[in-house]
Amino acid sequence: MSHLISQITFKVFSLIIATMILLGSYFLIVSYLEAVENTENSEFRRLDGIIQSVSLYLEYDLIKGTSLFDQGGMQLNESVKGQMTNVLYLINSSNDLSSGISILIVDHQAGDATILDQNGTKSALTASNLVQNLIDLNPTEDVQIGIGADNYTNSIFYAHPVDFRTDNDISAYIFTIEYIGNNIAEAKSVFYHRAIISIIALLIIGLLGHSALKRIFKHEVSARKELKEYISLAEKRNEELEQLSFVLKKSENLILLADKNGRIEWLNESYHEKNNYSGAELESFVGKELAEVSHYPKIQSVIDEAVMTKSKVVYEAKSYNQDGSEFWASTTVTPIIDNEGEVQKLLFIDADITRLKLAEKEIANLANFTEEQTRPLIRIKNNGLVLYANEASESILHLWKSHVNEVITKKSILEIIRQTTLENAEKFINLECNNRIYNLRFFPVKEKDYVNIYGEDITEVQITEKENRKKALQLEQDNLSITDSINYARKIQEAILPDEDHIRQFFKNSFALSKPKDIVSGDFFWIYETVPQKEYLLALADCTGHGVPGAMMSIVGHSLLNEIVEGEECTDPAQILEILNKEIIKSLRQKTLEKSSDGMDVSVLRINLQSRTITFAGAYQQVYWINRKLNTYKGDRQPIGGLHHDSNRKFTNHTFSYGQGDSIYLTSDGFQDQFGGENNKKFLSRRLQELLVTSHKYSMQAQSHIFNQAFEEWRGQYEQIDDVSMIGIKF
Numbered sequence: 001m002s003h004l005i006s007q008i009t010f011k012v013f014s015l016i017i018a019t020m021i022l023l024g025s026y027f028l029i030v031s032y033l034e035a036v037e038n039t040e041n042s043e044f045r046r047l048d049g050i051i052q053s054v055s056l057y058l059e060y061d062l063i064k065g066t067s068l069f070d071q072g073g074m075q076l077n078e079s080v081k082g083q084m085t086n087v088l089y090l091i092n093s094s095n096d097l098s099s100g101i102s103i104l105i106v107d108h109q110a111g112d113a114t115i116l117d118q119n120g121t122k123s124a125l126t127a128s129n130l131v132q133n134l135i136d137l138n139p140t141e142d143v144q145i146g147i148g149a150d151n152y153t154n155s156i157f158y159a160h161p162v163d164f165r166t167d168n169d170i171s172a173y174i175f176t177i178e179y180i181g182n183n184i185a186e187a188k189s190v191f192y193h194r195a196i197i198s199i200i201a202l203l204i205i206g207l208l209g210h211s212a213l214k215r216i217f218k219h220e221v222s223a224r225k226e227l228k229e230y231i232s233l234a235e236k237r238n239e240e241l242e243q244l245s246f247v248l249k250k251s252e253n254l255i256l257l258a259d260k261n262g263r264i265e266w267l268n269e270s271y272h273e274k275n276n277y278s279g280a281e282l283e284s285f286v287g288k289e290l291a292e293v294s295h296y297p298k299i300q301s302v303i304d305e306a307v308m309t310k311s312k313v314v315y316e317a318k319s320y321n322q323d324g325s326e327f328w329a330s331t332t333v334t335p336i337i338d339n340e341g342e343v344q345k346l347l348f349i350d351a352d353i354t355r356l357k358l359a360e361k362e363i364a365n366l367a368n369f370t371e372e373q374t375r376p377l378i379r380i381k382n383n384g385l386v387l388y389a390n391e392a393s394e395s396i397l398h399l400w401k402s403h404v405n406e407v408i409t410k411k412s413i414l415e416i417i418r419q420t421t422l423e424n425a426e427k428f429i430n431l432e433c434n435n436r437i438y439n440l441r442f443f444p445v446k447e448k449d450y451v452n453i454y455g456e457d458i459t460e461v462q463i464t465e466k467e468n469r470k471k472a473l474q475l476e477q478d479n480l481s482i483t484d485s486i487n488y489a490r491k492i493q494e495a496i497l498p499d500e501d502h503i504r505q506f507f508k509n510s511f512a513l514s515k516p517k518d519i520v521s522g523d524f525f526w527i528y529e530t531v532p533q534k535e536y537l538l539a540l541a542d543c544t545g546h547g548v549p550g551a552m553m554s555i556v557g558h559s560l561l562n563e564i565v566e567g568e569e570c571t572d573p574a575q576i577l578e579i580l581n582k583e584i585i586k587s588l589r590q591k592t593l594e595k596s597s598d599g600m601d602v603s604v605l606r607i608n609l610q611s612r613t614i615t616f617a618g619a620y621q622q623v624y625w626i627n628r629k630l631n632t633y634k635g636d637r638q639p640i641g642g643l644h645h646d647s648n649r650k651f652t653n654h655t656f657s658y659g660q661g662d663s664i665y666l667t668s669d670g671f672q673d674q675f676g677g678e679n680n681k682k683f684l685s686r687r688l689q690e691l692l693v694t695s696h697k698y699s700m701q702a703q704s705h706i707f708n709q710a711f712e713e714w715r716g717q718y719e720q721i722d723d724v725s726m727i728g729i730k731f
Contacts, residue, residue, distance in 0.1 A: 017206055024198050031194060035187040040156060043180045044144050047158045050095050051174050054087070055162050081116065089118035097178060103162070104173040106135050130157045134173050147177070154181040254329065254350035260343045262290040262303040290348075295319035296331075306333045307343045316353065328357040362443065362452065376438060376455030382421050384408040387450060396440075396455065399433050417451050420444045430458070437462045497524045497558055506536055507729045511704035515670075515711065515724040522550015523668050523725035526561050530571050535608045537571060540621070540727055542668035543600040544642075550723065556587060557600055557640075573604040573617035574651040577640065581619075581649050584641035599641025603666050612731075614664065615655045624665040625656060626696045630689055663696050663730045670722035671707075676714040683714050700728055 084103065092100035102117040113135050115122050130145065143159040159175035257266040264285050285293055291300045296317035306313045313333040318326060329350040336345040376393040380386050384407045389397055402408045420427045420442040427442040441454045500512035503525065512525055522543040529536050539561060543553035560583045564570055568579060580602065588598055603621035607614050616623045618635015625631040633654040638646075658664070672685045695706045707726060 017202075017209065020202060020205065024202055027198075031191055035191045036184060039180065039183045039187040040146055043156055043178065043183060044158060046095075047156070047176060047178060048142070048160075050091060050097070051101065051158060051160045051176070054091055054101060054174055055160055081121065084116060085118055085120060088116075092118055097176065099177050099179065101174060101176045104131060104134055104159075104175055106138070106171045106173075107169065108138070108171065109169040128177070130159075130177070131175070134159055134175065138171055143175075154184070155179045253352075254348075256290075256348040256350075258290055258303075258346045258348065260307050260335075260346060262300065262346070264288055264290055264293070265345075302331075302333055303346065306335050306346055310335050310337060310341075310343055318357075326354060326357070328352070328354045359445075362445075375457070376440075376453070378453040378455075379450055380408065380417060380453065381450045382417065384414050384417065393453075393455065395434050395436075396431065396438065399431075416442055420451050421446070421449075430462075431455075435459075497554065498527050499525070503527055503538075503727070509700050509731075510727070510729040511700040513704050513707055513724070513726040513728075515708070515720070517670075517720050517723050518548075520548060520551035521723045521725070522554055523670070523723040524554040524558055525725070525727060526558055528562070528565050530565070530606075534610045535571075535606065537565060537573075537576070538605045538607060538666075538727070538729075539602060540666040540668065540725055541600045541602045541640075542621070542670070542723070542725070544598045549598075553598055553600060556584070557602075560584065560587070571606060572653065573606050573615050574653045576604050577602060577617050577619055577651040578649060581640045582647045585647050588641065597643040599639045599643075601669070602640050603635060605664070605666070607729075611657075612659070613655060613657050615653050617651045617653050619651065621666070621668075623654075624667075624689070624692055625658065625662065626664075626692065627659060627662045630693050631656075632689075658731055660731060663728060665692060665726065665728045667726040668722075668724060670720075670724035671711060671726060673722060674711065674715055674724070675721060676716050676718050680718060683711075687714075696730075700730055703728055 088101055088103070091097070100118055102115050104113060104115055106113045113131075115131070130147075134143070139159075140161055142161075143157070145157040147155040147157055155177055157175070157177050159173045162172040162174055255268045256264060258264050264287065267285060290303065294317075296302070296315065298315070302313050302315055312335075314330065315333075316328065316330050318328050320326060330353045331348055331350045334347045334349070335343045336347060338344040374392060376396055377388075377390045378386065378393045378396070379388040386397065386402055386404050386406055386408060389404050397403060400408055400410045400413060402410075408414060416427050416429060421444050424444050424446055426444070429440050429442075431438045431440055436457055437459045438455045439458045441456075443452045443454065445452060498512075499514070500510075503510055503512050506527060506529065514521060514523065514525075516523075524541050524543070526539040526541065527536060541554065541557050543550045543557060557580070560580055561576070564576055564579045564583070570576055570579060584599060601620035603616065603618040603623060605614055605616050605623065614623075614625075616633050616635075618633075619638060619640050620635060622632055622634045625633065633656070636649075636651050638649050638651075667688070672683050672688050674683050675681065676683065691707065691710055695703050698706065711724065
């Protein structure tokens with residue numbers, strides 16, 4: 001950051017110096033030109049004042065009432081010539097004019113010109129070009145001209161017209177050519193002094209800036225060196241901290257860091273491993289008060305003591321693992337003191353002392369080994385020598401053909417003792433003795449080279465488990481028998497109800513997707529050929545419930561549809577639903593049985609291949625028709641049968657014409673009501689319609705696979721909640 005600031009400072013300073021040099025050069029040039037111009041203008045103004053005074057004198061005082069010229073032309077009177085010569089001399093000497101003022105008199109009629117100065121008169125025809133210009137141009141206003149070589153003015157020419165009030169065709173001018181080289185030189189001298197002072201000032205500023213930048217760069221080099229040293233030290237400390245963090249995370253001890261009020265700030269992975277917390281629970285601990293999550297009821301007193309005394313506090317606490325086993329920890333609370341001597345953090349380190357506590361418990365048990373224990377207790381050395389056995393253990397030792405102070409010879413028991421000692425881990429076996437069953441726990445005491453055997457009579461438990469296994473086996477057999485019956489019912493249902501192959505006999509480019517929730521389904525398809533190869537009735541029904549009850553309803557519904565078409569000779573979809581509603585209520589005696597709410601949602605299509613028309617009527621179902629866009633015809637919002645037992649329900653027909661390549665779809669609500677996806681939500685009709693639009697261009701067999709895969713991917717790990725059925729036909 002400091003290096004960047006130094007670069008910016010250098011660039012800004014360089015920009016300022018460059019700007020000052022440019023501005024200084026500009027002002028020097030402007031000052032030089034202004035000095036020369038001002039000198040020239042000043043001299044012009046001085047001459048203008050002198051000549052104006054002479055002009056006034058000549059015009060008013062000298063020639064008032066006097067005849068300037070002789071009658072012969074432009075020859076001046078001698079008296080006037082003398083006066084004018086004296087006046088010019090006085091003016092020239094008093095104003096320190098180097099060339100002096102002269103008067104030019106031009107006779108335009110005669111083509112002659114005369115110059116009068118302080119020395120007398122002379123012809124103007126041989127005068128300088130400037131005078132010749134006056135003669136030729138005859139200006140009526142002042143003339144100011146700078147004279148010099150190489151664009152430098154050394155002299156100035158000034159001429160002023162004079163009105164002598166004569167009737168002759170005569171013009172007169174007062175003029176002078178004055179040298180101003182010395183004045184210009186003085187102005188340049190002043191300019192050079194100023195320029196030198198400005199350059200010196202710029203040099204001083206540049207030197208001061210250079211010195212400042214040098215100090216800045218020197219400071220930057222020093223700062224960068226210190227920064228590199230700091231970065232090196234920080235990297236080294238970060239490496240040490242990473243090592244320390246790794247040790248803390250992987251430590252078998254439970255380590256927790258809290259603020260002085262006991263609010264948790266960090267804990268290592270052992271909290272998850274030792275206490276069986278989930279990752280989410282572990283993260284939720286951070287930011288909570290330790291008193292909220294600790295199993296130790298006096299944890300707040302421990303925190304207060306550590307903060308007050310500013311010294312370590314040690315306490316022991318018991319908790320339980322997920323499996324219900326005891327977990328003992330000895331916790332050392334260490335206060336972390338800041339530079340001001342105040343407690344800033346509290347470090348909690350738990351040591352697992354479960355084995356120590358169990359050993360203490362065993363020692364306590366051994367203290368009353370003979371007086372209190374009614375269960376079998378045996379102590380055996382690693383070589384098989386029986387050190388002790390209480391009265392309840394006599395039958396077990398007898399089975400092993402051994403006694404106290406004798407070596408056990410039974411090889412299976414000696415092997416268990418050897419494995420327990422070698423692995424330093426508990427071993428368990430079940431032993432049947434005198435019509436009783438004992439669970440024996442072999443507990444190693446490595447430091448003493450013996451094993452304690454604790455026995456527990458589990459006869460009643462084993463008998464109960466045996467009876468439970470017997471009941472479970474009977475339940476499994478009953479369930480298998482019921483499953484076999486349901487499987488047989490499925491075969492009957494499959495034999496009665498049409499499947500995909502049957503529907504394809506009439507519509508080759510079609511599919512019929514059926515996904516029962518259980519073995520048998522409450523959804524069914526129905527098709528009837530009313531006019532051979534010309535007109536068909538097609539239905540999809542979703543009966544109340546699923547499994548066996550739904551399957552029974554499907555058989556009833558299928559049978560009634562056949563009777564309505566064959567017996568009533570009815571082919572109108574709306575009338576078929578109206579008659580089916582009455583027959584369901586009648587068959588299930590729903591008028592007399594108030595609690596009977598069985599029924600079904602049905603959609604019926606009449607497809608006329610000759611006229612290319614489809615008539616649809618639905619009870620809580622709809623038909624999807626795709627002819628380059630998705631069209632939906634919804635059925636009436638009332639079921640067949642059901643809770644209200646209304647036998648006079650009326651249904652509505654919807655008729656439309658289809659074309660080549662059009663598709664129609666019927667589906668039960670099991671598809672759109674299925675829960676799944678990332679958030680376990682319903683599939684919904686919106687997704688189903690989107691799926692219809694994107695997949696209708698494929699063959700019907702491919703669409704069947706697409707719909708089945710989409711359903712399974714959406715369901716994922718969740719349970720199927722209802723039967724799923726779907727029919728698709730492409731014309």
